[in-house]
Amino acid sequence: VVGMVFSVASNAAEPLSSWRDGATRDAIVRFVTEVSDTSSSAYVSPSERIAVFDNDGTLWAEQPMYFQLMFAIHRVEAMAADHPEWKTREPFASLLKGDVAAALAGGMPAIVELVMETHANVSTDEFAAAVNDWLATARHPKTGYKYTEMVYQPMLELLDYLRANGFTTYIVSGGGIDFMRPWTEAVYGIPPEQVVGSSVKTRYEVLDGVPTLVRAPEMNFIDDKEGKPVGIHTHIGRRPIMAVGNSDGDFQMLEWVTARPGPSLGVIVHHTDAERAWAYDRDSHIGKLDRALDEGPDRGWVIVDMKSDWREVFAGPE
Amino acid sequence: VVGMVFSVASNAAEPLSSWRDGATRDAIVRFVTEVSDTSSSAYVSPSERIAVFDNDGTLWAEQPMYFQLMFAIHRVEAMAADHPEWKTREPFASLLKGDVAAALAGGMPAIVELVMETHANVSTDEFAAAVNDWLATARHPKTGYKYTEMVYQPMLELLDYLRANGFTTYIVSGGGIDFMRPWTEAVYGIPPEQVVGSSVKTRYEVLDGVPTLVRAPEMNFIDDKEGKPVGIHTHIGRRPIMAVGNSDGDFQMLEWVTARPGPSLGVIVHHTDAERAWAYDRDSHIGKLDRALDEGPDRGWVIVDMKSDWREVFAGPE
Numbered sequence: 001v002v003g004m005v006f007s008v009a010s011n012a013a014e015p016l017s018s019w020r021d022g023a024t025r026d027a028i029v030r031f032v033t034e035v036s037d038t039s040s041s042a043y044v045s046p047s048e049r050i051a052v053f054d055n056d057g058t059l060w061a062e063q064p065m066y067f068q069l070m071f072a073i074h075r076v077e078a079m080a081a082d083h084p085e086w087k088t089r090e091p092f093a094s095l096l097k098g099d100v101a102a103a104l105a106g107g108m109p110a111i112v113e114l115v116m117e118t119h120a121n122v123s124t125d126e127f128a129a130a131v132n133d134w135l136a137t138a139r140h141p142k143t144g145y146k147y148t149e150m151v152y153q154p155m156l157e158l159l160d161y162l163r164a165n166g167f168t169t170y171i172v173s174g175g176g177i178d179f180m181r182p183w184t185e186a187v188y189g190i191p192p193e194q195v196v197g198s199s200v201k202t203r204y205e206v207l208d209g210v211p212t213l214v215r216a217p218e219m220n221f222i223d224d225k226e227g228k229p230v231g232i233h234t235h236i237g238r239r240p241i242m243a244v245g246n247s248d249g250d251f252q253m254l255e256w257v258t259a260r261p262g263p264s265l266g267v268i269v270h271h272t273d274a275e276r277a278w279a280y281d282r283d284s285h286i287g288k289l290d291r292a293l294d295e296g297p298d299r300g301w302v303i304v305d306m307k308s309d310w311r312e313v314f315a316g317p318e
Numbered sequence: 319v320v321g322m323v324f325s326v327a328s329n330a331a332e333p334l335s336s337w338r339d340g341a342t343r344d345a346i347v348r349f350v351t352e353v354s355d356t357s358s359s360a361y362v363s364p365s366e367r368i369a370v371f372d373n374d375g376t377l378w379a380e381q382p383m384y385f386q387l388m389f390a391i392h393r394v395e396a397m398a399a400d401h402p403e404w405k406t407r408e409p410f411a412s413l414l415k416g417d418v419a420a421a422l423a424g425g426m427p428a429i430v431e432l433v434m435e436t437h438a439n440v441s442t443d444e445f446a447a448a449v450n451d452w453l454a455t456a457r458h459p460k461t462g463y464k465y466t467e468m469v470y471q472p473m474l475e476l477l478d479y480l481r482a483n484g485f486t487t488y489i490v491s492g493g494g495i496d497f498m499r500p501w502t503e504a505v506y507g508i509p510p511e512q513v514v515g516s517s518v519k520t521r522y523e524v525l526d527g528v529p530t531l532v533r534a535p536e537m538n539f540i541d542d543k544e545g546k547p548v549g550i551h552t553h554i555g556r557r558p559i560m561a562v563g564n565s566d567g568d569f570q571m572l573e574w575v576t577a578r579p580g581p582s583l584g585v586i587v588h589h590t591d592a593e594r595a596w597a598y599d600r601d602s603h604i605g606k607l608d609r610a611l612d613e614g615p616d617r618g619w620v621i622v623d624m625k626s627d628w629r630e631v632f633a634g635p636e
């Protein structure tokens with residue numbers, strides 16, 4: 001009986017169990033072991049043991065489009081009654097006819113307009129409630145999972161493994177900071193103060209006697225590409241020792257982290273699994289991975305091959 | 319012998335020993351005790367037990383002028399050789415002649431120009447080193463203390479007391495975030511990621527192959543007045559339960575925090591001690607305290623009378 005208990009406990013404690021044995025898992029374990037080992041020349045004190053993770057395509061999926069864009073489309077439908085002008089104005093008109101492709105044909109300007117109109121002129125509290133309401137019921141069109149079930153099981157295990165070894169884990173995402181914070185603690189174990197993202201300008205106002213933070217329809221900060229090291233500096237004020245991403249939007253973040261003096265680790269998730277998820281890289285509009293795929297290996301970055309390195313992909317329903 | 323050891327341990331553990339017994343200390347202790355007591359209806363979970371502190375005039379002194387302005391003046395002298403044009407350009411010309419009053423007669427525009435020119439066009443690493451170099455040797459003109467010895471002993475004890483009761487302590491200051499972060503952990507026990515402040519725009523660049531964050535001569539965010547609740551939202555993403563300040567620049571921060579549903583505490587430090595420090599409030603250009611002094615008591619804010627509530631003022635040399 002004692003033997004059985006020990007055996008169960010040992011399995012439960014096995015870190016990174018959804019990662020297959022191999023060079024990728026070994027590189028991660030070796031790095032974490034070395035920086036946590038007080039007798040190692042690569043030892044790093046816990047306060048500096050900071051790991052930053054991109055979100056879309058790194059911690060959760062981003063196909064067939066960014067999930068925040070799914071939320072924006074939902075908001076158009078929910079808000080349409082208060083915006084009769086949308087019936088004749090793109091990209092809203094196409095969306096309201098159900099033609100997502102036509103709506104998004106306007107490219108980034110259309111997407112920015114969509115996000116501004118659906119994410120602003122509400123209080124931060126109202127916006128957080130709208131995000132949570134949507135996540136409670138919305139389903140992914142391919143898998144039928146809730147969006148918060150479209151998170152990668154191996155990455156949940158990696159976050160746990162890092163925290164068990166004294167790391168502090170941050171999200172550094174191009175997605176909206178206020179779109180992520182309502183749910184990242186429950187889903188990833190990452191509290192709001194450890195989430196860095198893009199933001200709109202926010203105003204403090206006393207409305208009918210009630211102090212309120214109002215989201216303005218104006219970009220404040222874009223936490224992508226060259227913005228990621230800036231966002232890290234603004235929010236954390238220290239240089240992380242580990243960075244994990246999946247696209248060229250993470251290039252500068254990995255470059256900044258892995259150029260630090262002392263030990264560091266850069267990790268790129270390569271979407272190679274067309275069967276269990278999606279396969280895309282250089283030619284994708286979403287999560288384009290080109291330069292980082294070319295230069296990553298020479299820079300010592302670990303490239304995760306999703307198809308061969310991961311035993312499981314999505315966390316799925318509990 | 320055992321009795322003596324217990325007695326010493328008990329004195330050492332006495333919290334807030336530089337605070338005199340009375341209504342102010344009682345109000346703070348009562349609040350902290352209640353929100354930390356799982357059997358109290360006012361109990362708040364540790365993750366939400368967040369306290370925010372203004373810095374200038376709240377954690378350290380701000381007379382005869384903001385210490386960051388002292389640093390800027392020092393930088394003018396240090397950088398003058400590379401800026402021959404300053405000899406004929408205000409406010410630099412007056413400063414280089416030693417006439418601080420004439421330099422500052424230009425008001426806020428002169429101060430902003432001074433700070434922009436002396437705090438920008440350097441890397442974040444170079445700037446942090448310049449701050450630390452200055453703090454290591456500069457002395458306060460009145461006391462002869464180092465500036466980091468001009469911190470308030472009762473506030474150091476309050477920070478310790480809060481953290482011992484499960485609080486996370488943040489600075490939310492109008493001062494520069496990059497001016498504070500190099501030293502707040504050593505002096506206050508507040509790490510860089512828990513410092514919120516004003517900032518300049520920062521650019522990520524690879525200079526001669528070296529990834530670098532460069533401070534641009536352009537304001538990014540002013541963390542004062544209506545900006546303080548915005549800075550709290552951006553950096554923390556939760557509403558604190560306790561806020562401590564000393565001027566009308568903290569009004570909106572205390573208003574935002576003490577209007578939250580559930581228990582909260584607002585504290586204003588009133589500079590009433592002309593003998594041990596300085597006495598100023600409504601008519602002061604630095605740390606003007608007017609509206610918060612009028613409305614604070616009706617809003618339930620605790621007003622600290624520095625002269626009568628504090629047994630000691632400055633931490634001073636070790």
Ligand SMILES: [Ca+2]
Nearest residue numbers: 054056057247
């Ligand atoms: Ca991504």
Ligand SMILES: [Ca+2]
Nearest residue numbers: 372374375565
């Ligand atoms: Ca102040």
